[in-house]
Amino acid sequence: MTDLLRIENLVVEYATRRGTARALDKASIILEENKTLGLAGESGCGKSTLGRAIMRLVPYPGKIIEGEIFLNLDQPVSVKTEDIPMGEVNLMNLDEDQMRALRGRMIAYIFQDPMTSLNPMLTIGDHFIQIMQAHDPEIEDEAALDRAKEILDGLGILPERVTDYPHQFSGGMRQRVMIGLGLALRPRLLISDEPTTSLDVIVEAQILEQMAELKDKFNLTMILITHNLGVLAQTADDIAIIYAGRIMEHASTDALFGNPQHPYTKALLEAVPDVSKPEKKLTWIPGAPPDLMDFIPGCMYNPRCPHAMDICRTTVPTLIKSKSGGKVACWLYEEE
Amino acid sequence: MDNRQDTKLVSGVFYQLSPKRESFQNQSRTWWIIFIIVVGGSLVLLAGLFLLAAQSISQIGIQVVLITFAIAICMMIILSIKDLKIEDGTLTTARGYALFIVMCVVAALILIPLSLVFLPLDSLTFWIATVGGGLTLSFTGLMIRDFYPELRERGTAGILTISGLLIVFAIVYMTFLAPFITPYLPFSINVGPVLDPPSSEYPLGTTALGQDLLSRVIAGGATMLQVAAISVAVCFTIGVPVGLLASFRGGLTDRVLSLVMDSIFAFPGLVLAIAIAAMLGPGAVNMAISIAVVYIPSYFRVVRSQVLTVRELPYVEAAVVMGARDRDIMFRYILPNVLPSAVVVMSINFADAVLTAAGLTFVGLGLPVDIADWGWDLTSGRNQMIVGAWWVSSFPGLMVVILALGFTLAGDGLNEILTPKLQE
Numbered sequence: 001m002t003d004l005l006r007i008e009n010l011v012v013e014y015a016t017r018r019g020t021a022r023a024l025d026k027a028s029i030i031l032e033e034n035k036t037l038g039l040a041g042e043s044g045c046g047k048s049t050l051g052r053a054i055m056r057l058v059p060y061p062g063k064i065i066e067g068e069i070f071l072n073l074d075q076p077v078s079v080k081t082e083d084i085p086m087g088e089v090n091l092m093n094l095d096e097d098q099m100r101a102l103r104g105r106m107i108a109y110i111f112q113d114p115m116t117s118l119n120p121m122l123t124i125g126d127h128f129i130q131i132m133q134a135h136d137p138e139i140e141d142e143a144a145l146d147r148a149k150e151i152l153d154g155l156g157i158l159p160e161r162v163t164d165y166p167h168q169f170s171g172g173m174r175q176r177v178m179i180g181l182g183l184a185l186r187p188r189l190l191i192s193d194e195p196t197t198s199l200d201v202i203v204e205a206q207i208l209e210q211m212a213e214l215k216d217k218f219n220l221t222m223i224l225i226t227h228n229l230g231v232l233a234q235t236a237d238d239i240a241i242i243y244a245g246r247i248m249e250h251a252s253t254d255a256l257f258g259n260p261q262h263p264y265t266k267a268l269l270e271a272v273p274d275v276s277k278p279e280k281k282l283t284w285i286p287g288a289p290p291d292l293m294d295f296i297p298g299c300m301y302n303p304r305c306p307h308a309m310d311i312c313r314t315t316v317p318t319l320i321k322s323k324s325g326g327k328v329a330c331w332l333y334e335e336e
Numbered sequence: 337m338d339n340r341q342d343t344k345l346v347s348g349v350f351y352q353l354s355p356k357r358e359s360f361q362n363q364s365r366t367w368w369i370i371f372i373i374v375v376g377g378s379l380v381l382l383a384g385l386f387l388l389a390a391q392s393i394s395q396i397g398i399q400v401v402l403i404t405f406a407i408a409i410c411m412m413i414i415l416s417i418k419d420l421k422i423e424d425g426t427l428t429t430a431r432g433y434a435l436f437i438v439m440c441v442v443a444a445l446i447l448i449p450l451s452l453v454f455l456p457l458d459s460l461t462f463w464i465a466t467v468g469g470g471l472t473l474s475f476t477g478l479m480i481r482d483f484y485p486e487l488r489e490r491g492t493a494g495i496l497t498i499s500g501l502l503i504v505f506a507i508v509y510m511t512f513l514a515p516f517i518t519p520y521l522p523f524s525i526n527v528g529p530v531l532d533p534p535s536s537e538y539p540l541g542t543t544a545l546g547q548d549l550l551s552r553v554i555a556g557g558a559t560m561l562q563v564a565a566i567s568v569a570v571c572f573t574i575g576v577p578v579g580l581l582a583s584f585r586g587g588l589t590d591r592v593l594s595l596v597m598d599s600i601f602a603f604p605g606l607v608l609a610i611a612i613a614a615m616l617g618p619g620a621v622n623m624a625i626s627i628a629v630v631y632i633p634s635y636f637r638v639v640r641s642q643v644l645t646v647r648e649l650p651y652v653e654a655a656v657v658m659g660a661r662d663r664d665i666m667f668r669y670i671l672p673n674v675l676p677s678a679v680v681v682m683s684i685n686f687a688d689a690v691l692t693a694a695g696l697t698f699v700g701l702g703l704p705v706d707i708a709d710w711g712w713d714l715t716s717g718r719n720q721m722i723v724g725a726w727w728v729s730s731f732p733g734l735m736v737v738i739l740a741l742g743f744t745l746a747g748d749g750l751n752e753i754l755t756p757k758l759q760e
């Protein structure tokens with residue numbers, strides 16, 4: 001299996017008035033083709049930042065300070081300025097026009113809030129036309145509409161409704177439309193940032209189910225960002241746990257749930273309610289995630305970690321192979 | 337869909353009102369009232385038009401009116417054919433429009449020699465009147481045909497817009513045809529007794545100079561419409577792009593532009609307009625410019641603040657993330673969401689331009705005396721009020737009010753219609 005996406009030592013900083021917040025610190029990720037990677041972590045830990053950094057669209061005042069993002073292209077992409085060759089390309093070396101050609105075409109991104117992610121002035125069909133013509137100006141309106149109808153049909157939305165406006169759809173349907181838009185150009189990588197957070201559980205389950213089907217049908221590789229570990233347990237092949245901008249553990253789903261290594265992962269799993277075991281005692285993690293402006297030396301988790309040692313307070317642990325087959329960043333597993 | 341297909345040639349208001357045999361009896365009372373008002377109103381207007389044309393001083397009123405109708409009918413037929421072709425898939429949209437243009441040219445080539453044969457006239461007034469009137473009629477027809485069914489679903493907003501637009505179009509049409517349908521020359525004096533009250537010979541009475549008021553009311557809209565159209569066009573083409581520019585560039589550009597606009601905004605409108613008009617001298621274009629200056633800041637502010645809000649909205653971001661081009665972001669995602677607010681300003685601007693134009697003429701900064709103008713008659717008429725000649729200022733004043741009303745209605749409704757999300 002080839003790696004579709006490889007991120008190495010990615011650092012993203014937000015230069016705010018209060019100081020510089022390091023939202024991602026030396027994050028490294030590997031994603032195999034046709035797999036789903038789940039990104040989990042507390043609110044504000046940098047999940048969305050990572051997703052956007054892959055598109056090179058970190059919101060202002062954010063900036064990618066260093067790191068490489070390699071994407072494996074299965075076909076060359078033609079661009080006005082300079083075509084992107086087939087094979088592995090470093091996204092950090094591409095210019096803005098080349099990046100724009102990749103966005104939507106090779107990497108699609110779905111936002112959390114379907115209610116506001118569609119232009120109220122355009123019909124659903126126009127959205128498809130816009131997106132498809134942005135990448136291929138030659139394509140005729142009629143052809144784009146046919147494609148839209150086909151995709152929407154697959155997502156359980158009546159094809160006639162392409163002439164409707166977004167406000168005529170429910171939240172769940174809008175999210176389906178967003179997913180359909182994301183897939184309109186048959187991208188290879190789909191990043192969905194909490195795609196179902198604002199929907200009820202039934203619709204959430206439906207949409208996740210459909211996404212899994214589409215993943216097979218379209219040969220997709222997915223990054224699923226969520227703070228719902230239950231969702232990840234069902235859908236993800238691999239999971240990366242992020243804490244305060246650093247990857248703490250990166251392992252296959254089974255390994256992560258069956259044999260969590262990192263103290264933070266363990267604490268997170270303890271905090272997940274289980275409907276089938278109401279007697280399970282929920283725990284919470286004492287303390288709060290660190291302020292990203294206030295740089296903590298050593299392991300970011302050390303003020304809250306029950307196993308914290310001296311070295312944890314001075315030196316940053318690196319991501320190393322763990323017993324469960326994944327990777328973990330914790331001094332407990334590092335043999336000097 | 338198919339219901340639209342077979343009604344394409346006779347759709348719109350006529351289709352909605354067309355008696356369906358089985359349902360003729362059980363139409364509601366409101367339907368009947370509307371039916372009678374619409375049909376009766378149209379008939380009265382048409383009859384009035386032909387009556388005027390028949391008695392016009394130009395002698396060829398009827399012919400001119402008929403030519404405008406011919407032009408309008410040709411346009412409607414051409415457009416319907418184009419739409420039918422596009423609908424059944426024989427033509428793509430782009431080809432359809434090309435065909436439309438070709439057909440228009442052909443129709444013009446046939447019509448022009450024909451009319452030259454029957455009416456050997458080549459004066460500019462004649463061409464402006466027939467072509468302008470014809471196009472106005474076609475627009476009216478098109479509006480009724482294409483928008484009516486859609487507008488009807490929009491309820492009150494749709495009805496308001498359509499009535500507003502109809503008022504405006506009717507006045508525009510009347511103004512285009514004015515040189516050929518007035519019973520007397522609007523500016524020639526002493527065509528009748530001085531200050532004659534409304535009578536069968538002078539239906540709206542005469543002015544202090546013995547001019548026929550009906551002729552002046554028919555012809556008097558020209559300046560006002562020009563002023564309104566030019567000033568709104570100038571405002572719109574300057575205010576909207578400058579607002580976009582300021583909000584996109586930000587920084588110093590934005591600061592400077594905002595400062596300039598705010599200082600203009602600080603003046604009371606009419607006073608500023610009077611000052612500028614006094615500087616530039618009388619005349620329609622100068623009047624338009626002075627009104628435009630007053631209104632540009634309103635467009636600027638509305639557009640600027642709207643863009644700042646809209647461009648932060650998730651759907652703009654979603655489009656960027658999908659790789660949309662910058663110009664699409666600007667023109668397909670941001671501008672359409674900003675325009676409804678600009679249109680609201682526009683409707684107020686239109687109505688206000690009409691009133692300001694009347695006001696400028698009122699204080700003597702409007703127009704030369706020999707042009708028929710509502711504002712002018714309103715001004716001079718106020719002196720005759722005292723001797724009981726109420727008609728001199730009442731009828732032009734009424735026209736100003738109707739025109740302003742038309743613009744306001746159209747603008748208000750348009751705003752709601754431009755926003756696909758209903759008023760819910």
Ligand SMILES: Nc1ncnc2c1ncn2[C@@H]1O[C@H](COP(=O)(O)OP(=O)(O)OP(=O)(O)O)[C@@H](O)[C@H]1O
Nearest residue numbers: 014016023042043044045046047048049059060061
């Ligand atoms: N535009 C911004 N300006 C300044 N700081 C920002 C900005 N966007 C994000 N941050 C900071 O970056 C950190 C990571 O934010 P991010 O949005 O990636 O979190 P997240 O993991 O997606 O959280 P959530 O689960 O709530 O969506 C946060 O601590 C936040 O304070």
Ligand code: SF4
Nearest residue numbers: 299302305312330331
């Ligand atoms: S490195 Fe130290 S502080 Fe960090 S998680 Fe491991 S044991 Fe805890």
Ligand SMILES: [Mg+2]
Nearest residue numbers: 047048049193
């Ligand atoms: Mg987020």
